[in-house]
Amino acid sequence: MNPETHVLLLDVDGVLVTPPEWFGARLLREHPELTRQFFQTAFYAASTGKSDLRTHLPGFIAALGRTQTADEFLHEWLESENHPNTPLLDDVRQLRAAGWRSYLATNQEAHRTRHLLHEVGLNEVVDGEFASCTVGYRKPDPQYFAEVTRRLGVAPEQIVFWDDNADNVASARAAGWQAHLYIGRGHFGRVMAGQNT
Structure with a gap:
């Protein structure tokens, strides 16, 4: 396979970034109902580009019983998850040096x-x-994969995708992508070595 004709798409959480604990998981443990509602409504809207997460934070922070400003809360959240998977990032650098184009393919809101x-x-x-x-x-909305394919302007089978969520992998495969479940750096390296031959 010629890497110059193929594109590497990478999930972030659980793949490129691996903190010891997710901020949202801690909030769910401490405030399950409030946090679940927040992620299903405000965060969902922000993560699909329909709103700015920061505008939702003051009410959520107050409901949690915290006294932080929105900026302080957001800083705590983002920095607590600042744990890049450095060895995997080194692997991606090597793939780019070999001619691969790479992109994040992740469920995120704009600030993060x-x-x-x-x-x-x-x-x-x-x-x-x-x-x-x-x-x-x-x-795993099929429209996500269709829109990314359209924006890349390549055939679906030219997209190599890694995610640690099986539903996302299945949906990507249904869209025609070469999708792989991320289970660790060793497996990633073996598969990508095969892609370069």
Whole structure:
């Protein structure tokens, strides 16, 4: 396979970024009902580009019983998850040096997308992003994969996609992508080595 004719798309959470605990998981443990409602409504809207997450935070913070400003809360959230999977990022750098174009393919709202690119440093290993807030749909919605394919302007089978969520992988395969379930760096390396032959 010629990497110059193929594109590598990578999920973020659980693949390129692997914190010891997700901020949302801690909130769910401490405030299950409030947090579940927040993620199903306000966060969902922000992660599909329909609203700005920051505008939803003051009410949520108050409901949690915290005294932080929206900026303080957002900073705590983003920095707590600033744990890049450095060995995998090194692998992606090598693939790009071999001719692969790479992009983020992730369910994210705009503030974290910018943080991932510029603070976590993922902009150093990708050519761009297809965050759900940019695309307008979330994985595993088939419309997400259709829209990303359209924006890339390549045939679906030219897209190699990695995600740690089986539903997302199944939906990507249904869209014609070469989709793989991410289970670790070793498996990733073996599969991608085969892609380059």
